Amino acid sequence: MRQANLPLCEEHFTWWFERRVERTLRRYSMVGPGDKVLVAVSGGKDSVSLLCALLELSEEMGFEISSITLDLGISGYSEACVEASRRVAGELGVEHHVVSIRERYGFTLDEAVRVVRRPPCSTCGLIKRYALTDLAREMGFDALATGHTLDDMARFILSSYISASLDELVRLTPSSASGLPGVPKRIKPFYETLEEHIRLYAEIRGLEYMPDGCPYAGTAPTDFLRAFLAELEARRPGSLYSMVRGYLKHIRPALQAQFGDGLRELRSCSKCGLPSSGEVCAFCRLREKVLKRLGRGGGP
């Protein structure tokens, strides 16, 4: 542990790592006893580690977990992701669901990328966010857990500082309730955990995760910020945590007090009923456009 100058053996690292996740779960009241938590698993190191750590913590903290993997339909890649996720969930003995977005919504990510001008990673993010919430609601879960890391949060926050996007800046929280009945809250148990430590945890736990290899990787405009933040953390250990905590403790509350909840006012999408900032949610609009361009007819 470079921040704390703390040399740990494998066993104690694992203990320290899981205690850290527990602290995050408790600090932001992410789960309560009896809660049913759906863990989103892509097959990468972050999500398989999340599944493993939450499984460890679920017993002593008294919540239940299940897992889900979306088959996004990225040719030559999604099959392997689904397979890796299924294998890890199986080895851990956690219930695992696989849902094909082609079957459920009528189009694959590859098709969406081909017919809309939006950047691939942005389209993918929108689809995943929507589908996971949609499925967690349908399956009656209390919370949907995603593998967003401290590095991810630092990148989103930095990006919002740069673009001066207030709307985004108030949304980058560790836990967010939908405010709508039956819609599970979204939680990020790795909000305070570095990817560097997650990688180590996955290796010590012997989790066989998918290496990075998405064909759309490298196209995101924030990849450049990712490199900067990695170097920042290497030069000044603790910087990402300090930046994210500073945001959460000072910047966000101040913005919320000044500009009010109006900033993140959500209503129910008139088509699907899930949270939306407008009359029709971004996913339903995307879906309609994609199906139309593919000649497959309208929405739900």
Added chain:
Amino acid sequence: MRQANLPLCEEHFTWWFERRVERTLRRYSMVGPGDKVLVAVSGGKDSVSLLCALLELSEEMGFEISSITLDLGISGYSEACVEASRRVAGELGVEHHVVSIRERYGFTLDEAVRVVRRPPCSTCGLIKRYALTDLAREMGFDALATGHTLDDMARFILSSYISASLDELVRLTPSSASGLPGVPKRIKPFYETLEEHIRLYAEIRGLEYMPDGCPYAGTAPTDFLRAFLAELEARRPGSLYSMVRGYLKHIRPALQAQFGDGLRELRSCSKCGLPSSGEVCAFCRLREKVLKRLGRGGGP
């Protein structure tokens, strides 16, 4: 102009550049008719350009300017800075003062760096900030103008976001009144101007500035942020302006409203009478320590 995709000839660039500085002066009410403005000139591109641009604007906006250069006593460097500053001020026909900090305060920057553990750039910044305010007050100026650029402000703001320093975050304003009678306000007319444009302006105007060459350069921990921000601006033109404006329009007002003016409460230093956050200001404390270690006896 990459942001605006605006190709300009030399004459129109100069016109555009000075209009931009004028907009900054007016937007933040930096100067009023009849004001006496002291321009801090180090001899580098930013400060000689500031002197030139303010001279151009002073007539139509009805303020008066004079200039000052500190001889910081950096061996093999300060002499050349003073010389370059004197020459540019002479060519522009602006009154110019040179003050040696060795003569006025009893020690050089080289001596201070040798005897205190503080990083050189931090010690230098403290001395310059203090001495310039002290001299501008003594000479009866209404405002002290410094050459801080948009790049500088973006770096300070980013650094404060990372370290989550609230105290700093509310202080990074384009114009700040001291709140104490007789103490001039500090203004940054290049708050919204990129160094890239300043360099071009200096060249078109034929200003012979000192190239970077401070022997302490490269020791500042924020040099790494400087490189990142330069690359950010090159990749996404307009990013620095967006970040700095976002800070000024949204983040700072929200922090100020939430945490109050207590954050930047200033009183009068009990030794020198200039603004201080404590009983004795940071400069008087530094000076006392340096003089004592050099065996030159206490402060004023």
